[in-house]
Amino acid sequence: MNTSTIDKNQALSGEQPHAVSPRARLAAIVLFAAIIPTILMTAPAVAAQLASQWHLGPSQIGDLFATELGAMSLATLPAFWWLKRIDWRRAALLAGALFIGANLLSIWAQSYPALLALRFASALAGGSLMIICLSSAASTANPSRVYGLWVMGQLVVGALGLSLLPHLFEQYGLAACYLLLAVLMTLCLPLARYFPRGAASPAQSTQPAAAVPTWKAACGLLGILGFYISLSGVWTFIGSISAQAGISAQASGELLAVATVMGIVGAGCASLIGNRLPRLLLLLLGYALMAGSLLLLLGAPTLARFALAALAFKFTWTFILPLILACLADLDRSGKLMNASNLVIGGGLAIGPTLAGRLIENTGGFQPLLIGGACLSLLSLALILGSRRAP
Template sequence: MTTHSHTLNSDQGLSVSPLARLAAIVLFAAIVPTILMTAPAIAAQLASQWHLSPTQIGDLFSTELGAMSLATLPALWWLKRFDWRRAALLAGVLFIAANLLSMLVTDYGALLALRFCSALAGGSLMIICLSSAASSANPSRVYGLWVMGQLVVGALGLSILPRLFEHYGLAACYLILAALMALFLPLARYFPQAAPAAAQAVEQGPQHSKWQAALGVLGILSFYISLSGIWTFIGSIGAKAGITAEHSGEILAIATLMGIVGAGCASLIGNRLPRQLLLVLGYGLMAGSVLLLLGQPPLARFALAALAFKFTWTFILPLILACLADLDRSGKLMNASNLVIGGGLAIGPAIAGRLIENSASFSPLLMGGACITLLSLGLMLACRVKTIPQA
């Protein structure tokens, strides 16, 4: 069977529109992490409605994040054996069922179990989205839209959910998630049926070594450790500098919009400029924005640092994911990146908290954050494949 015929067969003899596939990738990837993107609003509601302790709330979010990451392990087995469209359909149905049941439970243990199931299904969908984007013609553009979709849903959720919670309680969030998933479920048929055939993967780009893959995975891990460590405590940095909670909140809300702009820029640029140049510029600005927070930053410097940090973080992420896609179009590396992202998000705040406690200042955190950011740049540049210019 030729590569061309495999491509046709993978779409069941139909010419799947790249736009339809893009819509499937972006919309599914936007819905899945909604709980984590709107965590502040949901945490406040869990405290007031369910009267949960901070530890219980923390455990609930850790369960969601952990389950999304753990979805990587079964995916190592089923990605090669199952039709991705059927897998997406099955994961979508499980996601809907878990969210509908989450509306009805009154027991914390039952809620914990249901949120685990919902996040496991969501993580499986996220792996299909990441892997489908890796096999697209322009991964950096697709990943830019992937990040932008999540940020837009997060921003909308944070503005809308508190009002809904006043009238309908936490059930409103779970019902919306189930309804959106049911609405978008027909798009599952636009995913590829499987990864590109080995012959096609060779045609799409040169083979990579395991070392390059390992460097790429370490690059994304260090990137997430740095950004999650800094972003978790950025409000505390502002408070110590004498910036009011109101001003800090306004700045961080605007920073979310800057994040959407950053992801949008990465998507618009796509493959138009050399990725190596964009990585160096993006990482350099991100490290610079971290160092701007040193000392007791006045309001203007704090605002500039926060806005630049969020813009560069969301600008770099699609480029990093596109670098991993260059190394492996089969989806295996993107599956591994799903686990690494969760690990980085968990490790960053844990290290940051200890650095702050042991030094009683934010300087070690900020200096360390800038160094880890530059370490991530070095790893991503080292993993880059020397591609042969295409006609």
């Protein structure tokens, strides 16, 4: 069933397809999007438990997380087909049911290959739900505000998970995490009825009817890719940067924990500002601060300089992301471009640490990584600005 058929059926029945309360839709987007990446957001705690309970080696743990990230990204490919053909609410219910089932079965997995297959299925379902969340946010009146809450919800759940999961693991083992995910998704599943049934029709859309040039869409996607390569490459090795500067592991860990809070603040600021200030000004300011925070890490930063850089980097990272996604939403509210962004984000997260590790090994230091990261973030800014619709 495609979305045009859905709209015709709704017209015959007298149902208003987009009469859902904006707050209800916002709750559905934020809550689903917060639950889906919990495993990845709490990776340090989950990885430690996999090592102690399942006795997995670093390569096996890495493969498991790579599988989850890869499956979430690969969900983009079938979505190109079903986004225009299947009711998004029905798709959300089906994906949610698969997510619940895969997590429940993960509790009783007896072998590593079985766990790997179940985590792939769970992440594939989660990726499909994330695409629905991204596409639904693009159809709202104020996408930058919604994407800010989208990011903030993920960070809050991640912070809570990192603080609670170690205690739950002591009592109940890894099963506690998978059961918690299944329960949370079960509680959220009734909210699926608040998603749109499909992309807005041209008559419902508030966007200009003119088609967006392909090169603008490509610039937007490449801008996101550069942004994620830069941030994931530097953030992966930020602890190593502090260690080389002679900062203790305890002080560094405490600062990075505070940085997580600053990430929540950054996303919250983006959500509160929304459309109140010119997006161009916010993008220029945010990217400048992000590049500047990377350059502050050059040399052997003191504790104070490292703290300032880490906090500013995390704040600007989560502040910029909602603005970037809102720029893409302005280009296309059908869901196709937001679907593609899901694949690009996963690719950037995977490419960043890989490139950064090889760059560090080949140069013997962090300076090329930091300068390269700052330059790449500025290139991302240029691409995002080039992708924007003409005012």
